[in-house]
Amino acid sequence: MRLGNVDVPRDTCQLVGNILGHLGDKWSVLIIVLLRERPMRYSELERQIETVSKKMLTTTLRHLERDGFISRAVTPTIPPRVDYQLSELGREVMEPLDVLARWALRNSDRIVEARSRYDSDHEP
Amino acid sequence: MRLGNVDVPRDTCQLVGNILGHLGDKWSVLIIVLLRERPMRYSELERQIETVSKKMLTTTLRHLERDGFISRAVTPTIPPRVDYQLSELGREVMEPLDVLARWALRNSDRIVEARSRYDSDHEP
DNA sequence: CTGTATCCTCAGTGATACTG
DNA sequence: CAGTATCACTGAGGATACAG
Numbered sequence: 125m126r127l128g129n130v131d132v133p134r135d136t137c138q139l140v141g142n143i144l145g146h147l148g149d150k151w152s153v154l155i156i157v158l159l160r161e162r163p164m165r166y167s168e169l170e171r172q173i174e175t176v177s178k179k180m181l182t183t184t185l186r187h188l189e190r191d192g193f194i195s196r197a198v199t200p201t202i203p204p205r206v207d208y209q210l211s212e213l214g215r216e217v218m219e220p221l222d223v224l225a226r227w228a229l230r231n232s233d234r235i236v237e238a239r240s241r242y243d244s245d246h247e248p
Numbered sequence: 249m250r251l252g253n254v255d256v257p258r259d260t261c262q263l264v265g266n267i268l269g270h271l272g273d274k275w276s277v278l279i280i281v282l283l284r285e286r287p288m289r290y291s292e293l294e295r296q297i298e299t300v301s302k303k304m305l306t307t308t309l310r311h312l313e314r315d316g317f318i319s320r321a322v323t324p325t326i327p328p329r330v331d332y333q334l335s336e337l338g339r340e341v342m343e344p345l346d347v348l349a350r351w352a353l354r355n356s357d358r359i360v361e362a363r364s365r366y367d368s369d370h371e372p
Numbered sequence: 373c374t375g376t377a378t379c380c381t382c383a384g385t386g387a388t389a390c391t392g
Numbered sequence: 393c394a395g396t397a398t399c400a401c402t403g404a405g406g407a408t409a410c411a412g
Contacts, residue, residue, distance in 0.1 A: 143352045143359065148272015150385080166394055177386045182395065192362025203393040204392085213358055220348040227344040228267040234337055235267060238316025274405080290374055301406045306375065327373040328412085 146191060151176055151184040153221065156210065159194060160218055163209035193217060270315060275300055275308040277345065280334065283318060284342055287333035317341060 146152055151173070158164060158172055170181055185208060188194045193214035199205040210218075228235075270276055275297070282288060282296055294305055309332060312318045317338035323329040334342075352359075 143356075144272060144277055144348065145274075147348075148268065150269075153268060170394095177388095178395070179387090179397095180385060183385090190363055190366040191359050192366075198394095201393095202392090204395085206394060213355065213362070216355070217351060220344075220351040223347045224268065224271075224344040227341060231337065231340070232267070235315050238337065239314055242314040242316075294374095301408095302375070303377095303407090304405060307405090322374090325373095326412090328375085330374060 143191070146187060147217075147221070149184070149187075151180060152188060155184060155188065156193065156214060156218065156221070159208060159210045159214070163207050166206050166208070169208065188214070267315070270311060271341075271345070273308070273311075275304060276312060277349075279308060279312065280317065280338060280342065280345065283332060283334045283338070287331050290330050290332070293332065312338070 147156075154173060155169065158169060164172070166181070166185075169185075170176065170178070173181070176184075185194065185196070189196050191213075192211055194208050195211045197207045197209075199207070278297060279293065282293060288296070290305070290309075293309075294300065294302070297305070300308075309318065309320070313320050315337075316335055318332050319335045321331045321333075323331070
């Protein structure tokens, strides 16, 4: 893999793909974007996202925690309380993520056009 | 969804997610990166990627073409020849993609560390 | 050579009920 | 409240054979 003039070794390349993969999964980016606003509790994330199941919310949060993008703070009261927030690493990854999201935003029209052009060209 | 100070409307937000989704799928980024080097034929992409099935290679190429990131040029010889290359839009998306990939590259160590820390904390 | 068609598997995802 | 356990389903993805 090459990035600009840099030749990227295979192992590192896989890691990059792996990270991009995680960020590309169904809920990660959304969670990161929400947590950038402010720390949130489990139930609050659940309410904000609405369409996510407990299972996937938990799974995604665990992945993000494992990769060091978010931190998880348990307050062992009864009932328990768990707060999630972006870690330093998580805040830092927001920058390149923003660049990409903003690009997508700026160019969404061109993509929509490309799609309808493609679709009308390939219709029966 | 919010990006920085900008409030993003729901429709557009979905599109962004949709685009990020595509870029996040298993082969798209890899293909884009390969095609940035130079235009390639179908078979060349197949050989370069090695582990991709014909089905997924074709599917991914179609998606990228539909979104306007690559162009497909058929030379109707026998046997046929098909060349793929980045479109203008495709070359432009490389920039934000590079930013993200470079970030991942620069910070891969921190992520690997975070992972082993998490794993050793959670494994008994 | 560049695909399409078919069949198959399995990881990702969701719904629901249950627990500390 | 914040999960885990369980079951079920779907679609992504792969292997292979075949076609233009």
